[in-house]
Amino acid sequence: MPTRSHGGLGARLRRGVEPAVLLGPGLLFYAVLVGVPVGLVTGYMFARRGRFGGVEWELSLDNFSRVTDSVYLEVFRESLGLALVATVISLAIGYPTAYAIAKLPPRWRTVALVLVVVPFWTNFLIRVYAWIVLLNSQGVLNDVLVGLGVVDERFTLLYTPGAVVVGLVYSYLPLMILPLYAAIEKIDDELLEASTDLGAGRVRTFLGVQLPLTLPGVVTGSILVFVPSLGNFVVPELLGGGKTVMVGNLIRDQFLKAQDWPFGSVLAMMVVVLLVLLFLGQAWVTRRVEGGARA
Amino acid sequence: MNTSIRRPRRAAAAAVLGTALTLVLAGCGGDDTTSAEPSALDPDADLTEQTIVVSNWEAYMPDDIAEVVKERTGATVEVTSHATNEDMVAKVTGSGGEGLDVVFGSQPYLEALAKAGMLEPLDTDFLDNWGNLDPAAVDTAEVDGAAYWAPYTWGTTGICYRSDLVDAAPTSWYDLLEPSEANKGKVTMMGTERWAMLPALKALGYSVNTTDEGELNEAKDLMVAAKPDLLAYDDTTFYERLISGEATMVQAWDGWCNYGIAEDDRIEFVVPEEGSDLWSDGIAVLKSSENKEAAYAFIDTILDAKTHAWVEENILYNIPNEAALAEVPAELTETYDLLGSRREEMLSGENMTDVGDDAAAIYNQIITEVTAS
Incomplete structure (x- = not known):
């Protein structure tokens, strides 16, 4: 029977149909929910702002020159800086944490991992508001420090770029820990033993064996923290007091307040381009590490 | 004194975030034809057959307003909320007003919508309580000689x-x-x-x-x-x-x-x-509304002395309703002199317009x- 023969039409059809069935829903999802919005935003970039939001379909390139104004470039620079600092701090806290979790006895490991994601059970906005209570000049932290005599006068922590970094690190640290844990846990302990047996010290073993092997985890975690940090507008608004403006705020305000969709689209597209470059970088690193491991 | 304080309205951050996505995808609609003539209203319309959707800031009118209107006029009111004036404008223009009948907003924003032909000029003969309003407030609600919204609150x-x-x-x-x-x-x-x-x-x-x-x-x-x-x-x-x-x-x-x-x-x-300014918030009927009789019934209920007095007592904003002011207890205006002895102060502000x-x-x-x- 033809259907049983490997080279038969049915089998070839099945080979074509299976990927289509498996990939189809995902591809459709992306095409509709990513492709269409990105297409719209691309179109808006070249239009004029409509009176009450929306756009007038009249070709205009004004927004591309506006975005090179130093005010906006400075916002990009500051956003990149804050997101980068938040990522580095998350990595510095996240790596030892993930390492410690990976070395726990299995049942405690599960408990620890659950604890890492527990904050996600509470609404993001409420968790950020909690930091206002902690950090404000009449808040808990000031009360404690003044009460203990550590500082003489109440000081301003809230509404500074530092408070924004604290909020970003707090919000996205779990996204750093989880991929790092997955990467560290995968390492065969025998490789580390081999390294020590061959005379390498702890530092050299870490830098020469463990770190390169966990590099995909480091890169994934860093991107997972960096990307939402860069686009965040809630944390700068609540903890930065609206004075520290990140590119996310700028974009949100163009759509919801200034009703200038074309300019908002240009800003949004700049972020999209930046992120695509980042993901290409991540893919490149992952390929190199995995290729190296096979070789 | 029965003053349970109603809290934030203008720009609750949470609500802004919640509506952000919906707004981003909303398009732009509405035609630019301005017609200052009110639509013909049917005085015999059966209000029990009509349902209107009202968009207001959160907690900016009595919670039981739907029941009050139902009981008084028979019309059904559904309430939805907006967080900011910009949010309201986006809702109205995004869909060409579809799905909304009545909106609350600040004067400059209502004025812009009126000039764009999206609001219904009010036929005040159909509003029994229109006469309760302070003439100075009524002036602020006029665009090209026609009243486009009912003044609701004002201040500085x-x-x-x-x-x-x-x-x-x-x-x-x-x-x-x-x-x-x-x-x-x-x-x-x-x-x-x-x-x-x-x-x-x-x-x-x-x-x-x-x-x-x-x-x-x-x-x-x-x-x-x-x-x-x-x-x-x-x-x-x-x-x-x-x-x-x-x-x-x-x-x-x-x-x-x-x-x-x-x-x-x-x-x-x-x-x-x-x-400073004299700002004013009002209630407008959208031109696209298909239940204008019910929309008028809603506005007339708000302008009723008792309902409007509730606004001053609970939201602590000044109201431009002379009949309602008579209903406001004296303790309130004594506690809050901005509502009492200093009320005139706001009237010297420059009216904020579009x-x-x-x-x-x-x-x-x-x-x-x-x-x-």
């Missing part, structure tokens, strides 16, 4: 401050824009809509409705210079910062300062000597650039 913007935390009571907008050494980092100003530029414009002696680019740019420079001394830009929680003592002076609407005064009697309100699309774009661009600087 000033400085709300903690009398025990400042050496001298503020008297000028410069007290916020260039705070004394002791108040640096302890003042807040509003960061959105037309109120963001008000202190700088008034401090410089300009109109809150100026469309002059030179004046606007001067105000912008003043705002950029003021930014480092601000605690934060705040449109929603400024009175709470006064209560906690985090701030000593904040730019505030008179009604919102009352929320602070309600909790701490050391909080006071002043209209700076350079003057500045037109070109100027509105400049206002928005300046606010963007000041916050980004």
Whole structure:
């Protein structure tokens, strides 16, 4: 029977149909929910702002020159800086944490991992508001420090770029820990033993064996923290007091307040381009590490 | 006194976030045909057959308004909320008004919608309680000689401050824009809509409705210079910062300062000597509404002395309804002098009106650039 023969039409059809069935829903999802919005935003970039939001379909390139104004470039620079600092701090806290979790006895490991994601059970906005209570000049932290005599006068922590970094690190640290844990846990302990047996010290073993092997985890975690940090507008608004403006705020305000969709689209597209470059970088690193491991 | 305080309305951050996505995808609609003639209303329409959707700020009218209207007129009211004027405008224009019949908004925004032909001019003969309204307020609701909304609340913007935390009571907008050494980092100003530029414009002696680019740019420079001394830009929680003592002076609407005064009697309100605005919020019917008789019934219920008095008693805003003022208990106006002996103060403010699309774009661009600087 033809259907049983490997080279038969049915089998070839099945080979074509299976990927289509498996990939189809995902591809459709992306095409509709990513492709269409990105297409719209691309179109808006070249239009004029409509009176009450929306756009007038009249070709205009004004927004591309506006975005090179130093005010906006400075916002990009500051956003990149804050997101980068938040990522580095998350990595510095996240790596030892993930390492410690990976070395726990299995049942405690599960408990620890659950604890890492527990904050996600509470609404993001409420968790950020909690930091206002902690950090404000009449808040808990000031009360404690003044009460203990550590500082003489109440000081301003809230509404500074530092408070924004604290909020970003707090919000996205779990996204750093989880991929790092997955990467560290995968390492065969025998490789580390081999390294020590061959005379390498702890530092050299870490830098020469463990770190390169966990590099995909480091890169994934860093991107997972960096990307939402860069686009965040809630944390700068609540903890930065609206004075520290990140590119996310700028974009949100163009759509919801200034009703200038074309300019908002240009800003949004700049972020999209930046992120695509980042993901290409991540893919490149992952390929190199995995290729190296096979070789 | 039965004053259960209603809290924030204008720009609840949470609500903004929630509606963000929906708005981003909303398109632009509506035609630009202005017709000043009210649609013919059917005085015999069966209101029990009509359902209207009303969009208002959260907690800005009685919770049981739907039941009250149902009982009084038979019409069914569904309530939805918007967080800001911009949010409301986006809702109306995004769908060409579909799915909405009545909206609450501030004068400049309603005016812009009226000029764009999206609001129904009101046939006030159909509103039995229209006569309750203060003629001065009715004037603010007119565009090209026709009334386009029912005035709901009005007030002014000033400085709300903690009398025990400042050496001298503020008297000028410069007290916020260039705070004394002791108040640096302890003042807040509003960061959105037309109120963001008000202190700088008034401090410089300009109109809150100026469309002059030179004046606007001067105000912008003043705002950029003021930014480092601000605690934060705040449109929603400024009175709470006064209560906690985090701030000593904040730019505030008179009604919102009352929320602070309600909790701490050391909080006071002043209209700076350079003057301020007379803002007004109103209730409008969308041109696209297919249930206009019910929309009128809703508005007439609000303008009823009892309902409108509820607004002043619970939201602590001044109301332009003379019949309702007679219903407001004396204890209320004694506790809150802004609603009583100082009521005239707000009326001397400059009425905040629509500045037109070109100027509105400049206002928005300046606010963007000041916050980004």
